Amino acid sequence: MPTNEQRVLTGSHFMNGDTACAEGALAAGCLYFGGYPITPSTEIAERLAHRLPAVGGAYVQMEDELGSIVSVIGAAWGGVRAMTATSGPGFSLMAESIGLAAMTETPCVIVNVMRGGPSTGLPTLVAQADVMQARWGTHGDIQAIALAPASCQEMFDLTLRAFNLADRFRNPVFVLADEAIGHLTERVVIPAESEIKRVPRRAAVLTPGEPFEPFRADETTLIPPMPLPGVGFGAHITSLTHDERGYPATDAVTHDRLVRRLSDKIALFSDEITQVEAVGLDDADVAVVTYGSTARTAKRAVTLARQAGIRAGILRLISIWPFPDAEIAALSARMKSIVVAELNLGQVRLEVERVARVPVFGAHHAGGALMPPEIILESIKEAARHGDGNRSRSTPSRPLAAV
Amino acid sequence: MARHEVRLAGFGGQGIILSGYILGKAAALYDGKDAVFSQSYGPEARGGACAAEVVIDDDAVDYPVLTRPDILVLMSQEAAIKYSADMADDAVVLIDDDLVTAGAGRMVYGAPTTRIAEEMGRRLVANIAMLGFLTGATSVVGRAAMEEAIRTTVPPKTIDLNLRAFGAGFDHGQRAVS
Secondary structure (H helix, E strand, O other), X not given: OOOOOOOOXXXXXXXXXXXXXXXXXXXXXXXXXXXXXXXXXXXXXXXXXXXXXXXXXEEEEOOOHHHHHHHHHHHHHOOOEEEEEEOHHHHHHHHHXXXXXHHOOOOEEEEEEEEXXXXXXXXXXXXXXXXXXXXXXXXXXXXXXXXXXXXXXXXXXXXXXXXXXXXXXXXXXEEEEEHHHHOOEEEEEEOOHHHOOOOOOOEOOOOXXXXXXOOOOOOOOOOOOEXXXXXXXXXXXXXXXXXXXXXXXXXXXXXXXXXXXXHHHHHOOHHHOOOEEEEOOOOOOEEEEEOOXXXXXXXXHXXXXXXXXXXXXXXXXXXXXXXXXXXXXXXXXXXXXEEEEEOOOOHHHHHHHHHOOOOEEEEEOOOOOOOOHHHHHHHHHHHHHHHOOOOOOOOOOOOOOOO | OOEEEEEEEEEOOOOHHHHHHHXXXXXXXXXXXXXXXXXXXXXXXXXXXXXXXXXXXXXXXXXXXXXXXXXXXXXXXXXXXXXXXXXXXXXXXXXXXXXXOOOOOOEEEEEOHHHHHHHOOOHHHHHHHHHHHHHHHOOOOOHHHHHHHHHOOOOHXXXXXXXXXXXXXXXXXXXXXX
């Protein structure tokens, strides 16, 4: 365990996924972690407990996840990049204050290394069933930003990117990892510090003699520049619906204006967030839409499908929220049918069905082990059989295969 | 064969997990291959038999866990019973033959890796002797890559001891298959 003051561990490593996530945070310049260790995310906390104090940051083990997320919000308003890491049960406890972060436009990163739920479920085993929770887990209309790493390298890369998106959009950003990726160990290449791209938070400027309005949005980005603490801004921050001054204004006009802006500042700029990877789609009839660890299985399944004479490819969602509607629509125009493969009973499939105009099939399993290639392969075969000539929007949903 | 699936199994305290990490590291960082290392988590992995799993591929590893191991390293009888069921029909099995009795009908190679380590004065390096035996008896990863992975992983003061244990195991491995 490095205990030196090196913030960016430049070089090639054979590194655990959770550890790579922690190193991605450090490379992003994260200086605060507030959390409550929970399997399978614990190695993130463990690594940062060692590393943050050595680089001048702070690690605080909070009393629970309710405190964790609020401490992260406080640290972000204190002017630093801040994060927490958890898994399903902790993510549920954080739900309320994720809304607080959205409402107060607080940039922060929340890593959820997904395990089997509901409730305590499978503490040590993989699932991908918190995707809709990330989208809708807090009350009220919010726009979620969520990234889904499929390798230890992406645990590093996407955690770094999550911090940049958080500051760009002044919003909480989720890294929706899963146990399988968090607990793998693979090659992770960390670039030189000079090659690490950090997008700074847009800082507010204090104009002498003019009242400061902390929630007056920039007209182009719809995002208010963020005040620094301790230099005289005197910003008022509340979870109530507020006006541009940050004062409570609980009326319909202000509420609609505020919530619409909170949504639009992300929804209208989603092309800056969307990140997908296309594999073997050029000549394909069937596309597998997938993400996270299941994308690793899908690559195997597509290889097997091509050996069986089916032209299949993969559209891997690297960002899940905002949902890449345009990419799915374009895919739908080129494919005869689509398979959605995920370790849950059909969460992203709902989104694909909403957008696609070709038959959509599901390859689902509730979790507990990596998705077996056979389940996806069977769905690809079924999709290939039904794909010809049937371009209705009907969605013959496949019964769950037992494994 | 492009893809190798290696399982190393023994009892807690033998350094099984570390040896899996070193094998994966050697392949991924020093041998021009891709490799993924994983281990069991949870109460079932505490005490008794334990296993480390490494997938090594000339290309990128897609499915990152074992389906049918083609190389099995066994350092305890309990592990041999618990972790042998799903191996490939043509799997190569490497055992510490002081500790494990191999089943019949397999391609089994044995070396007294724990005794080798004890004769060097440190039983602790039995896992590294076994990595040497694995490297000498199979072509899954090169010797230089393994030695570099050992050098960059073990505590600096123990590098010489570990490399000697590795070398002794390697010689056993080469003799076993010659």
